[in-house]
Amino acid sequence: MQPTASSFAFRTPLTALLAGVAFALSAAAGAAELRVLNWQGYGTDEPWAVKRFAERTGVEVVHDHFNSEQEMLTKLRTSPGAYDVVLINSAFTCTAADEGLIQPIERAKITNFADLSPNMRDSAMLNCGGKLHGVAWVWGVTSFAYHTGKISPRPDSIEALWDPRFAGRVGWRDDPVEAVSFAAIALGQDPNNPSDLDAVQAKLLALKPQIRTFWSSEDEWNKHMAGGQFDIATYWSGSASRSKTAFGLPVEFVIPREGAIGWFDGLSVAAGAPNADAAHAFIDYMVDPEFYVKWDTDVGAPASANARANARLPADAFNRTVLGDPENVARLHFMAPLSDATRERFLEVWEEVKTELAQ
Amino acid sequence: MPPASLERRQRWAVAGLTAPAYLWLTVTVFLPLSAMLYFSFLTVAPFGGREATPTLAHYAAFLERSFYARLTLRSLRLGADVTFWCIVLGYPAAYALARHVRGRWREALFLLVVLPFWSNALVRVFSWTMVLREGGLLDSALRSVFPALPPLDLLFTYEAIVIGLVHSFLPYMILTCYVSLQAIDEAVIEAARTLGASWWTTFRRVVLPLSVPGLAAGVVLVFVPVIGSFMEPRILGGRAGTLLGTVIEDQFTVVFNWPRGAALSYILLAIVLAILALAWPLLRRHLGRG
Numbered sequence: 001m002q003p004t005a006s007s008f009a010f011r012t013p014l015t016a017l018l019a020g021v022a023f024a025l026s027a028a029a030g031a032a033e034l035r036v037l038n039w040q041g042y043g044t045d046e047p048w049a050v051k052r053f054a055e056r057t058g059v060e061v062v063h064d065h066f067n068s069e070q071e072m073l074t075k076l077r078t079s080p081g082a083y084d085v086v087l088i089n090s091a092f093t094c095t096a097a098d099e100g101l102i103q104p105i106e107r108a109k110i111t112n113f114a115d116l117s118p119n120m121r122d123s124a125m126l127n128c129g130g131k132l133h134g135v136a137w138v139w140g141v142t143s144f145a146y147h148t149g150k151i152s153p154r155p156d157s158i159e160a161l162w163d164p165r166f167a168g169r170v171g172w173r174d175d176p177v178e179a180v181s182f183a184a185i186a187l188g189q190d191p192n193n194p195s196d197l198d199a200v201q202a203k204l205l206a207l208k209p210q211i212r213t214f215w216s217s218e219d220e221w222n223k224h225m226a227g228g229q230f231d232i233a234t235y236w237s238g239s240a241s242r243s244k245t246a247f248g249l250p251v252e253f254v255i256p257r258e259g260a261i262g263w264f265d266g267l268s269v270a271a272g273a274p275n276a277d278a279a280h281a282f283i284d285y286m287v288d289p290e291f292y293v294k295w296d297t298d299v300g301a302p303a304s305a306n307a308r309a310n311a312r313l314p315a316d317a318f319n320r321t322v323l324g325d326p327e328n329v330a331r332l333h334f335m336a337p338l339s340d341a342t343r344e345r346f347l348e349v350w351e352e353v354k355t356e357l358a359q
Numbered sequence: 360m361p362p363a364s365l366e367r368r369q370r371w372a373v374a375g376l377t378a379p380a381y382l383w384l385t386v387t388v389f390l391p392l393s394a395m396l397y398f399s400f401l402t403v404a405p406f407g408g409r410e411a412t413p414t415l416a417h418y419a420a421f422l423e424r425s426f427y428a429r430l431t432l433r434s435l436r437l438g439a440d441v442t443f444w445c446i447v448l449g450y451p452a453a454y455a456l457a458r459h460v461r462g463r464w465r466e467a468l469f470l471l472v473v474l475p476f477w478s479n480a481l482v483r484v485f486s487w488t489m490v491l492r493e494g495g496l497l498d499s500a501l502r503s504v505f506p507a508l509p510p511l512d513l514l515f516t517y518e519a520i521v522i523g524l525v526h527s528f529l530p531y532m533i534l535t536c537y538v539s540l541q542a543i544d545e546a547v548i549e550a551a552r553t554l555g556a557s558w559w560t561t562f563r564r565v566v567l568p569l570s571v572p573g574l575a576a577g578v579v580l581v582f583v584p585v586i587g588s589f590m591e592p593r594i595l596g597g598r599a600g601t602l603l604g605t606v607i608e609d610q611f612t613v614v615f616n617w618p619r620g621a622a623l624s625y626i627l628l629a630i631v632l633a634i635l636a637l638a639w640p641l642l643r644r645h646l647g648r649g
Contacts, residue, residue: 213597355426358601
């Protein structure tokens with residue numbers, strides 16, 4: 001679940017496939033290399049972190065990026081052996097494990113393992129077939145953020161996205177699962193298993209006067225918010241803190257009273273990883289408080305799955321004040337794995353809605 | 360007629376010269392396309408040990424879900440609009456280039472025509488977002504001349520998609536029309552004029568019919584890619600940017616449903632071929648092969 005800077009790289013599976021092959025070939029040259037597959041700009045590729053890891057271990061970290069979970073799975077499927085470490089939204093970890101795309105984690109090699117929050121570390125979504133397949137890394141919220149200079153008072157209801165006062169000022173991520181989840185939460189349904197998809201569809205159709213445009217990457221979101229294309233838009237908590245910290249945008253992230261979508265991301269070791277030892281060492285570094293505190297303070301990050309790391313954040317950090325508040329956490333609906341059939345059904349609903357919105 | 364051995368040598372030479380191109384086309388176009396055609400009849404894409412069985416469900420879905428038909432009509436309308444504006448802007452430009460501009464000026468103007476090809480398509484589209492948005496270049500320029508104008512905000516509209524696509528595809532129309540216009544023998548036009556035909560009659564009865572092959576080639580080169588376009592609509596169209604092309608893209612990138620995406624692509628291809636087949640009798644008359 002997260003951001004990227006270039007939204008249109010590798011748009012088609014074929015180019016993704018070719019890129020994967022090229023990546024595999026280029027990587028075969030250097031021995032002490034670690035190949036990481038992640039969203040662009042999502043922690044693992046911070047230049048200072050890559051540098052520090054190389055100084056300590058002598059291992060050079062190289063990156064390849066994806067723009068959706070499906071693209072990540074496609075790359076793993078079509079280029080086995082091309083990657084060592086891969087970031088996977090926990091809702092997809094067991095899909096990847098069942099398909100044999102990732103290998104079990106050797107727990108003993110993760111020195112920070114004991115400090116990870118047990119509810120994420122031991123979650124069934126990471127323990128597939130009785131074996132740990134992902135190390136809980138960060139977690140966050142999908143909800144919306146608004147421009148504090150243009151909207152006040154602070155909206156506290158998800159209905160703000162449907163509020164006629166913001167007609168034509170709303171940005172929306174073009175993603176079927178997210179769209180269905182937002183409507184389900186607004187209607188009081190379970191976003192992981194909506195009881196009435198017709199009502200969800202009607203609710204989404206009511207967005208017609210609201211939506212200004214769809215966004216597909218963090219970079220695009222920042223541009224549109226800065227350029228005044230939209231004033232209120234669906235967003236991710238970690239990205240919102242980056243927009244504030246790294247880009248200086250006057251935006252505030254809201255966890256509405258009706259609830260929001262929660263998610264957590266794990267780091268996994270790809271099946272057939274050429275450098276599995278270094279992969280474990282890199283994951284251990286990623287969950288270490290030392291890396292996390294610098295990431296959140298200097299750049300902006302989602303909340304860490306490492307309780308010790310969160311505790312070391314400044315007292316006014318969003319990840320401590322808002323996400324550290326059990327009352328806020330209680331309102332989150334954590335993303336569960338969806339079957340392909342459900343996913344395709346959601347896409348059909350969303351495409352039908354988009355067809356109507358385009359008229 | 361050359362002697363038999365020479366003829367055979369020529370045949371070998373032709374085969375030798377064309378074989379690399381055909382081999383390349385077979386490998387890069389035909390093989391991936393047939394793989395996609397095969398996928399379109401499967402339940403799921405056969406990767407990662409997934410079980411795929413033959414089915415027609417993806418083609419049936421096009422008929423069962425009415426929004427696919429609406430999106431197809433939308434895409435065809437976009438294709439028609441973009442082609443129309445490419446003709447309106449491109450044909451006169453090609454005419455002027457071919458018949459009235461000479462020497463250095465022609466080279467310079469040609470350079471301007473092909474200039475868009477030298478920049479990355481994505482960069483071109485993103486620069487349009489700066490021009491078309493409220494407070495963007497177009498809006499500011501207009502309002503500095505006419506301060507009383509209401510704000511002009513074309514970004515994220517159907518018109519923005521048409522503008523972006525016309526800009527991308529206009530060179531094809533100009534180049535194909537130019538080729539057939541400059542091939543027209545000056546003597547034919549002079550003959551018409553000496554026989555008393557007005558400029559308009561000469562154009563209508565002589566120049567236009569003789570340039571139809573170029574015009575037709577331009578129409579095909581513009582119309583076919585535009586109805587499958589997805590990048591320009593997504594970036595410039597915003598909410599109005601949902602088309603059959605973007606929905607096909609979603610199937611590949613959002614749900615990993617390659618079979619559905621492939622089936623939709625082939626339906627689009629079939630529609631294009633049907634349109635070309637319907638237009639063929641009309642064209643044949645002008646192409647002089649009837």
